[in-house]
Amino acid sequence: MNKNQKVLLVFIGFCMCIVVGLIAFNVLMPKPDVQPDDIQVSERSIEEEEAQQPETKAKEYVNVYFIGKNEHNEEVYKAVKRVYNKDIDGSKIRFATNALIQGPKQEERLRGVYTEVPSGSEVINITEQKDKVVINLNSAFVNGGGTDSLYKRLYQLIKTARLNSNLPVYLYIDGQRADVVGGEGIMLTQPLSNSSLDN
Numbered sequence: 611m612n613k614n615q616k617v618l619l620v621f622i623g624f625c626m627c628i629v630v631g632l633i634a635f636n637v638l639m640p641k642p643d644v645q646p647d648d649i650q651v652s653e654r655s656i657e658e659e660e661a662q663q664p665e666t667k668a669k670e671y672v673n674v675y676f677i678g679k680n681e682h683n684e685e686v687y688k689a690v691k692r693v694y695n696k697d698i699d700g701s702k703i704r705f706a707t708n709a710l711i712q713g714p715k716q717e718e719r720l721r722g723v724y725t726e727v728p729s730g731s732e733v734i735n736i737t738e739q740k741d742k743v744v745i746n747l748n749s750a751f752v753n754g755g756g757t758d759s760l761y762k763r764l765y766q767l768i769k770t771a772r773l774n775s776n777l778p779v780y781l782y783i784d785g786q787r788a789d790v791v792g793g794e795g796i797m798l799t800q801p802l803s804n805s806s807l808d809n
Contacts, residue, residue, distance in 0.1 A: 670694045672702050674709045675769040678723045702774040704736050710770045726762040746782040752791045760792045768802045
């Protein structure tokens with residue numbers, strides 16, 4: 611037997627020792643007590659947990675215009691924030707207009723916020739089309755209170771509507787377009803804008 615054959619035999623013997631050692635190690639070592647089913651159950655329970663925890667959505671708000679006093683005790687239009695949920699409340703313009711007609715909440719009144727919208731005012735309907743929005747209110751909205759009060763409530767509506775819609779907004783009273791409103795015959799340029807009452 612020459613030198614090369616001896617080296618080869620030693621190498622083969624060494625390799626066999628390693629293989630036997632590995633087999634013995636694998637047989638004798640305790641296996642972890644985790645089965646594939648356990649892993650699947652674990653993954654399912656995480657998915658179920660995530661499904662049970664609804665995503666917390668950031669609160670959305672709309673602004674509704676009422677009247678109050680500033681730091682100089684001057685009368686100003688005050689934007690009041692209201693929490694808005696699209697899934698429940700529909701469009702912003704619809705929600706904001708209804709909130710305006712309903713008036714300030716008790717806690718807002720306690721902070722000096724009030725409205726010139728008469729208590730008998732009601733939203734008959736709000737029609738939203740591709741190119742415009744029509745707000746149809748009952749006649750109580752434009753009756754009573756005098757000219758100053760009528761101007762203020764119209765501005766409350768104009769500011770609220772323009773802030774909550776990107777479309778042109780028109781005011782109707784009892785189903786008729788309101789180009790002249792109130793017993794005083796105030797001219798109202800439509801669609802509603804901050805200059806609608808500048809006549």
